[in-house]
Amino acid sequence: MKLEGKVVVAQGGGPTAVINQSLVGVVLESRKFQQVTRVYGAEHGVDGILNENFFDLSQETTNNLEKVAQTPSSALLSTRVKPDIKYCQEMFKVLKAHDVRYFFYIGGNDSSDTVRIVNNEAEKASYEFRAIHIPKTIDNDLVLNDHTPGYGSAARFVATAFAGANLDNRALPGVYIGVVMGRHAGFLTAASALAKKYPDDGPHLIYLPERKFMISKFLEDVKNTYAKYGRCVIAVSEGISDENGIPIITKLSKHEERDAHGNVQLSGTGALGDLLADEIRNKLKIKRVRSDTFGYLQRSFLDCVSDVDQQEAREVGEKAAHFAIWHNLDGSISIKRTGSYSVNYSLEKLEDVAGKTRVMPDTFITPEGNNVTQDFLFYCRPLVGSGFKQAHRLRVPRADKIL
Amino acid sequence: MKLEGKVVVAQGGGPTAVINQSLVGVVLESRKFQQVTRVYGAEHGVDGILNENFFDLSQETTNNLEKVAQTPSSALLSTRVKPDIKYCQEMFKVLKAHDVRYFFYIGGNDSSDTVRIVNNEAEKASYEFRAIHIPKTIDNDLVLNDHTPGYGSAARFVATAFAGANLDNRALPGVYIGVVMGRHAGFLTAASALAKKYPDDGPHLIYLPERKFMISKFLEDVKNTYAKYGRCVIAVSEGISDENGIPIITKLSKHEERDAHGNVQLSGTGALGDLLADEIRNKLKIKRVRSDTFGYLQRSFLDCVSDVDQQEAREVGEKAAHFAIWHNLDGSISIKRTGSYSVNYSLEKLEDVAGKTRVMPDTFITPEGNNVTQDFLFYCRPLVGSGFKQAHRLRVPRADKIL
Numbered sequence: 001m002k003l004e005g006k007v008v009v010a011q012g013g014g015p016t017a018v019i020n021q022s023l024v025g026v027v028l029e030s031r032k033f034q035q036v037t038r039v040y041g042a043e044h045g046v047d048g049i050l051n052e053n054f055f056d057l058s059q060e061t062t063n064n065l066e067k068v069a070q071t072p073s074s075a076l077l078s079t080r081v082k083p084d085i086k087y088c089q090e091m092f093k094v095l096k097a098h099d100v101r102y103f104f105y106i107g108g109n110d111s112s113d114t115v116r117i118v119n120n121e122a123e124k125a126s127y128e129f130r131a132i133h134i135p136k137t138i139d140n141d142l143v144l145n146d147h148t149p150g151y152g153s154a155a156r157f158v159a160t161a162f163a164g165a166n167l168d169n170r171a172l173p174g175v176y177i178g179v180v181m182g183r184h185a186g187f188l189t190a191a192s193a194l195a196k197k198y199p200d201d202g203p204h205l206i207y208l209p210e211r212k213f214m215i216s217k218f219l220e221d222v223k224n225t226y227a228k229y230g231r232c233v234i235a236v237s238e239g240i241s242d243e244n245g246i247p248i249i250t251k252l253s254k255h256e257e258r259d260a261h262g263n264v265q266l267s268g269t270g271a272l273g274d275l276l277a278d279e280i281r282n283k284l285k286i287k288r289v290r291s292d293t294f295g296y297l298q299r300s301f302l303d304c305v306s307d308v309d310q311q312e313a314r315e316v317g318e319k320a321a322h323f324a325i326w327h328n329l330d331g332s333i334s335i336k337r338t339g340s341y342s343v344n345y346s347l348e349k350l351e352d353v354a355g356k357t358r359v360m361p362d363t364f365i366t367p368e369g370n371n372v373t374q375d376f377l378f379y380c381r382p383l384v385g386s387g388f389k390q391a392h393r394l395r396v397p398r399a400d401k402i403l
Numbered sequence: 404m405k406l407e408g409k410v411v412v413a414q415g416g417g418p419t420a421v422i423n424q425s426l427v428g429v430v431l432e433s434r435k436f437q438q439v440t441r442v443y444g445a446e447h448g449v450d451g452i453l454n455e456n457f458f459d460l461s462q463e464t465t466n467n468l469e470k471v472a473q474t475p476s477s478a479l480l481s482t483r484v485k486p487d488i489k490y491c492q493e494m495f496k497v498l499k500a501h502d503v504r505y506f507f508y509i510g511g512n513d514s515s516d517t518v519r520i521v522n523n524e525a526e527k528a529s530y531e532f533r534a535i536h537i538p539k540t541i542d543n544d545l546v547l548n549d550h551t552p553g554y555g556s557a558a559r560f561v562a563t564a565f566a567g568a569n570l571d572n573r574a575l576p577g578v579y580i581g582v583v584m585g586r587h588a589g590f591l592t593a594a595s596a597l598a599k600k601y602p603d604d605g606p607h608l609i610y611l612p613e614r615k616f617m618i619s620k621f622l623e624d625v626k627n628t629y630a631k632y633g634r635c636v637i638a639v640s641e642g643i644s645d646e647n648g649i650p651i652i653t654k655l656s657k658h659e660e661r662d663a664h665g666n667v668q669l670s671g672t673g674a675l676g677d678l679l680a681d682e683i684r685n686k687l688k689i690k691r692v693r694s695d696t697f698g699y700l701q702r703s704f705l706d707c708v709s710d711v712d713q714q715e716a717r718e719v720g721e722k723a724a725h726f727a728i729w730h731n732l733d734g735s736i737s738i739k740r741t742g743s744y745s746v747n748y749s750l751e752k753l754e755d756v757a758g759k760t761r762v763m764p765d766t767f768i769t770p771e772g773n774n775v776t777q778d779f780l781f782y783c784r785p786l787v788g789s790g791f792k793q794a795h796r797l798r799v800p801r802a803d804k805i806l
Contacts, residue, residue, distance in 0.1 A: 015574050040802055054802040067795035075797050080575065085770030097805045156706075164703030167476030169419045172483065176699070269680070270696050272672010277672070293673050295695030296579070300567030302792035303559075303708045388706040392470035394478050399443055399457040402500045 002035040005101030008043035012107035015073035016150030017305045018313035022106045022134050024069035025317020027057050033325045045079035049091045072300045080372040083114050094122040102130050102324050108137040112332050112353035130324040133332040134316050138299045140187035144348050144354045152309030152383035154298050157190035162195035166233050173231035175289025179273040183239040185359045186210050190372045202233020209239035210360050211369035219283050230317040236326035238266040306385030319345045341382035404440040409502030415510035418476035419553025420708045421716035425509045427472035427535050429462050436728050448482035452494045475703045484518050488762050495524040503684035505533050505727050511540040516762020518756035533727040536735040537719050541702045543590035546759045547751050549740040555712030555786035557701050565598035569605040569636050576646035577633035577691025582676040586642040588762045589613050593775045595638035605636025614772035622686050641669040679804035709788030722748045744785035
């Protein structure tokens with residue numbers, strides 16, 4: 001008994017470099033099924049569903065879909081709206097009115113929760129409906145996943161940026177701070193460690209939200225590193241917090257903006273890096289101190305994308321169509337690591353993924369809490385894909401002095 | 404009559420993504436000449452000469468030199484020292500003691516001046532000596548050059564970053580400010596315009612140091628753009644100054660650091676972007692305002708390099724060796740555009756390049772002073788090289804509303 005009706009696909013939350021791969025995976029695969037009467041894309045995520053702003057993706061060419069797949073950031077546009085039950089009920093009304101039978105929402109753990117609520121509404125109404133959450137987040141913080149689509153490319157950007165910053169810092173020594181996205185999970189900041197090739201390469205210090213950040217310990221670490229190498233490259237997560245769980249950035253920012261979830265806005269400002277740089281200048285009397293905040297480049301840069309990430313993002317979209325249309329199942333697609341390096345996909349219960357946050361396991365963080373372990377490097381390396389750029393050094397002897 | 408002796412090559416100032424191409428061009432070409440007894444590299448620029456810190460590059464393999472050529476940032480390490488006459492006299496003593504007959508200094512217009520002074524010392528001492536300045540700067544501000552090695556790759560990074568930031572801003576609308584390097588010359592900030600593909604793409608506004616920056620006009624521009632597109636992407640040069648020539652950043656930064664030239668430190672802080680974002684929030688009451696400062700990523704990123712820039716950087720190094728060793732000439736290598744697109748190299752007098760700064764011609768800037776012209780796009784496009792990434796959009800019709 002085939003369930004005939006429309007497909008709706010939407011994208012939510014912060015864009016990634018490969019989120020359109022998942023979109024195109026859903027669209028191309030869904031269009032192969034006879035029972036699918038149309039494939040719609042909702043504009044600006046759930047907002048597009050509520051307001052009936054749908055694009056008819058049945059009319060897009062395969063050629064252009066493949067080009068869109070290669071383009072970072074949500075092609076259907078995104079939203080920061082976090083629907084409550086009433087919002088989801090209204091969404092369900094629209095979906096039912098349009099005879100939508102398959103709903104795919106590409107997003108993080110909040111999006112997963114939205115899918116769960118809309119699906120409950122369908123069940124309550126005894127409306128035959130398949131709803132699948134497709135994972136996406138550069139934060140890599142979805143539970144039950146080895147990693148999430150979007151992370152590998154962002155990790156590649158961060159590692160590549162630090163490899164360059166390390167070379168720059170070596171040429172003109174001083175202290176360099178790179179501030180990386182990540183509120184609760186330090187996976188993306190940790191990826192900076194892939195930049196290290198030679199033993200004295202930076203980043204020399206890595207600070208993650210999983211460990212309390214104490215400014216005195218931080219200054220001591222920087223002082224010791226600077227004494228040892230004559231320079232210091234530091235990776236800092238924007239989400240680092242003090243012993244009371246208060247984000248370091250809120251201690252100094254005049255402007256405090258909160259999102260729909262009540263979270264303080266961390267990105268889109270250089271304040272945290274500037275604060276830490278000032279502390280180092282003032283307390284350690286080091287003159288050349290620079291900080292960069294990688295900001296939105298981390299999730300949208302067009303020219304530093306992981307092929308592994310692209311392929312997996314495509315596959316989670318395709319698998320979502322399989323689970324929903326072939327197998328008549330609801331759930332959240334999850335990536336499992338099955339070898340070194342290979343993955344497979346499973347379907348998890350929506351309630352097991354929705355609204356939960358995964359952080360870095362203790363085995364990925366050194367006991368001192370200011371760096372990552374070999375375990376993490378082994379975990380992360382395959383995700384950034386092939387062709388990851390390497391730095392090379394001269395290795396010639398010094399000439400004898402005469403004077 | 405062949406001039407027998409050693410070669411010394413050094414790198415000065417801010418690193419670029421292709422500065423090692425020029426280094427390797429000098430080394431590989433110099434090593435072919437019988438009259439060259441050794442090829443030395445000075446560590447940390449002029450500082451390495453003063454202190455006799457030389458690497459014997461005669462002992463490096465061609466394979467590793469080619470790998471180093473692909474690596475951004477100065478492989479010989481760099482310096483911010485600006486030598487005065489006394490410093491140059493000491494340098495000359497060292498060069499003479501080591502029987503150095505050929506001196507190649509890869510750097511900006513300050514480095515050019517250093518080469519000029521050292522060369523004068525040699526002439527005064529009647530010491531046979533060839534000195535060549537090899538151009539390098541992401542700022543693209545050397546006179547008598549169509550453009551400079553390092554600019555094309557930095558321009559590619561900036562344009563690619565804005566293409567991604569524009570997609571991100573389109574998906575989650577608001578105001579986005581990207582702050583780009585450049586104290587007096589706006590060439591690098593202007594390169595952001597290459598990010599535009601569709602008519603409504605950003606950057607919508609571009610502010611350059613060549614035009615006075617007035618905050619009231621800026622706010623008006625942003626307001627109009629936001630009203631038109633529901634969003635606004637802005638490229639700002641870190642060097643923008645008010646009607647009195649005072650950098651906007653100094654109006655707000657607590658910390659003021661000056662370099663050896665008395666210039667206020669502009670990079671390595673997010674302060675300018677944060678100030679402008681605050682102004683927009685407070686005066687225009689726009690909620691979602693984000694700023695990123697691209698910082699050191701612009702000149703050191705490993706994975707976004709222009710092949711045209713790489714080739715030209717190699718060639719200026721090779722030509723320097725030709726001019727000095729084949730032709731017994733001193734001077735500054737210069738890039739001339741000879742076609743669309745082709746270049747050739749000439750040797751200019753050191754005093755004609757030294758210490759001078761080129762800025763954007765008026766024909767590259769729109770009359771309103773908040774954007775660039777087609778002339779500039781025609782000028783800049785070939786420099787970012789082949790394989791420049793393009794964004795693609797969906798182009799399907801909307802579905803009819805039912806409710």
